[in-house]
Amino acid sequence: MILLKTDIVGVIFLIIYILFTFTVMITPSILTFLLYKFAKKKNKVLKIISLCFFIGVTIFMSYQSYKLITEDEKESFGPKYETVEIPQKIGGVLICESLYTADFHSWDYNISYCYKENDSLYQIGTARYSGEKWKKDEQFVKYGNWLLLKVSNSSDSDKLIIFNIITKETNEFIVSPETIESNIIWKSENIRSQLNYSSTISKIIDVNTNGVFKVEYVYRKEGRTLFDKHGEREIVYKVDAKNGIPRMVEIKKM
Incomplete structure (x- = not known):
């Protein structure tokens, strides 16, 4: 089942991460400060040693915090370029030129x-x-004269790259809510749904050597209630062996 993404989950995760990081970073300084308070009651030499230790630990942890933040920012926000070669089970190599960016x-x-x-x-x-x-594990599925490759199109949709091994031509079939709901089979089911909502997700979950691939589609219900906002369907497609065009063949309840 596809886990629906919501902003509130991301915010909660970010808050927990910040609190955890802050706790880890500040704990050594607190412990050394308590050591200093304890040593202060004993003698002057121990007091000076513990004070120096406290100052040293505080400076060190502050530096590590700064280093962690700046390195994470550099890594997280990019841009970062990478070339990955993935050997294919059918033979040959898939070469991936990646550009990573973030905000x-x-x-x-x-x-x-x-x-x-x-x-x-x-x-x-x-x-x-x-x-x-990006898992860097894409694999072609061979079907007749076609090579099928499942990849991501966006955060809420996938697409199938269809490569003809004879003509060397390529087509892309985007599996989106618009693609699904404009199909005559979907319309014949009279499923009450609402397009253009961020919570609609259409992801390819399986591609087999018979040219059949399955899509898990999570859609926003029309006339929804508070506890029943979304519906799910499994959409079955088959790639035409002659022209390489996917056709919707079945819709299943999940």
Whole structure:
């Protein structure tokens, strides 16, 4: 099941992370301060030693905090460029040129794919992983004269890259709420839904060697109640063996 993303969850996580980091950073200084208070009652030499230790620990932890923040900012906000080569089970190598960027709200991996087969190199498409980890594990699925590659299109939708091994041509099929709900099969189901809501999610969950792929679609219900806002359907597509165009064939309740 797809976990719906909400801003409030992100805010809560950020608050917990800040509190945890602050606690970890300040604890050594508090302990050394307590040591100083204890030593202050004993003798002057121990008092001076503990005071120096307290000042040293405070300076060290302050430096580490500054270093952590600046390094995280540099790493988190990018831009960061990376080339990743993923050996394919069907043969050949998928070459991924990645550009990572981020801001305070989210982050993006923008990927450009090339397929290397023997000494030939083919541009096959792009992907965007937004607000999610790019796992660097994409694998082609071979179906007749077609290679199928499931990738992310955005934070709430996927797409299927369809590469013809004969003509070397590529098509992309975006699985979005608009694509799903404009289909005649969806309309025939008379499912009451509302488009253009941020909580609608359409993700490919399986692609097999028969050219069939399944999509989990979470949609906003029309006439919803407080505790029943969303509906879910499994959308089944099949790629046409002749022209490589995906066709919706079935809608299942989940």
